Amino acid sequence: MEDFKQFLVALSAAAAFGFVAIIFVLRWVLNYKEGLAWDGGAAEFNWHPVLVVTGFIFLQGIAIIVYRLPWTWQCSKLMMKLIHAGLNLLAFIFAVVSLVAVFDFHNGANIPNMYSLHSWLGLMAVILYGLQLVLGVGMYLIPITPASWRAAFMPLHVYSGLLLFGSVISVALMGITEKLIFSLKNPMYKESPPEAIFVNVLGLLLVIFGALILWIATRTSWKRPSDQILHTRHTNGGAEDNTSVEPALSQLSAADSEACGEVRKRVNKLDDQELITK
Ligand code: HEM
Ligand code: HEM
Numbered sequence: 001m002e003d004f005k006q007f008l009v010a011l012s013a014a015a016a017f018g019f020v021a022i023i024f025v026l027r028w029v030l031n032y033k034e035g036l037a038w039d040g041g042a043a044e045f046n047w048h049p050v051l052v053v054t055g056f057i058f059l060q061g062i063a064i065i066v067y068r069l070p071w072t073w074q075c076s077k078l079m080m081k082l083i084h085a086g087l088n089l090l091a092f093i094f095a096v097v098s099l100v101a102v103f104d105f106h107n108g109a110n111i112p113n114m115y116s117l118h119s120w121l122g123l124m125a126v127i128l129y130g131l132q133l134v135l136g137v138g139m140y141l142i143p144i145t146p147a148s149w150r151a152a153f154m155p156l157h158v159y160s161g162l163l164l165f166g167s168v169i170s171v172a173l174m175g176i177t178e179k180l181i182f183s184l185k186n187p188m189y190k191e192s193p194p195e196a197i198f199v200n201v202l203g204l205l206l207v208i209f210g211a212l213i214l215w216i217a218t219r220t221s222w223k224r225p226s227d228q229i230l231h232t233r234h235t236n237g238g239a240e241d242n243t244s245v246e247p248a249l250s251q252l253s254a255a256d257s258e259a260c261g262e263v264r265k266r267v268n269k270l271d272d273q274e275l276i277t278k
Contacts, residue, residue, distance in 0.1 A: 010212055068216055
């Protein structure tokens, strides 16, 4: 891998900022707030930020960069897809439970639902994330999906995955700010009590975690090598896919372009065979 040291620094920093953010959100609800419980009260609301930070942000971030870990490059692509999909599914479950907690709390306390921009964007993000999961499984785990569809859909999958990840962090920042404004009364938020400063730092940690994940996920030189994917596809009778062929081809040098064309032709041939046999 190119710039392996730089990769290690970025990865360790992302893991460290992610862990510290989880500790901060736990300390916030356990020390400054009412703790955690499932009783329809304020302690039930507290599951909302805890599950969002641990699941919807941290687990999703790890799911996004899991293909980039060089230690996993000897694992089969299918195994990595299952890990990527499994972590994303877990993140989705955390997000849904976090929503149940806040709706349950609102209903118990007679607080109206879905009145804020935070709640609109948040619900939209969870629904679109669910759609991304279903389309991801349909495209990349169901073996009958033609490889040409998989390749064509991949840029959209990556773009919408990164957009969703960024949006989820923004929605969390809105939620954090709302909660501080609502709950800090005496002293108020604008008087910068220790809780306000502490939770503002949590927001900063989430932004830095997000920035590092996005950096790792957008370096083309840190992508999982795709010749392996082609190899797996050949030796697996078409059960695997070649979804990364296009981006991988674009990474090759000009000198490789002839060989590249040959590989592309072979892949198209495989696609045709797949379409004929299915
Ligand atoms: C409410 C989603 C993160 C604080 C809500 C509601 C949704 C939602 C859909 C509306 C519930 C209802 O109307 O009954 C999300 C999503 C998040 C997220 C998808 C992840 C990105 C956070 C975080 C906090 C937070 C980290 C920090 C404490 C609040 C507050 C409310 C709320 C105070 C009640 C006020 C309101 O409806 O805007 N959230 N939230 N949220 N959320 Fe979040
Ligand atoms: C790649 C996001 C679900 C299969 C990616 C990438 C992102 C992403 C950002 C680019 C990673 C990179 O370039 O290293 C998401 C999100 C999901 C989701 C947010 C859920 C909401 C799924 C599911 C599958 C899947 C369920 C099914 C297996 C893939 C594949 C790649 C990929 C095959 C290409 C990996 C490569 O370039 O080698 N996903 N994904 N994704 N995803 Fe997903």
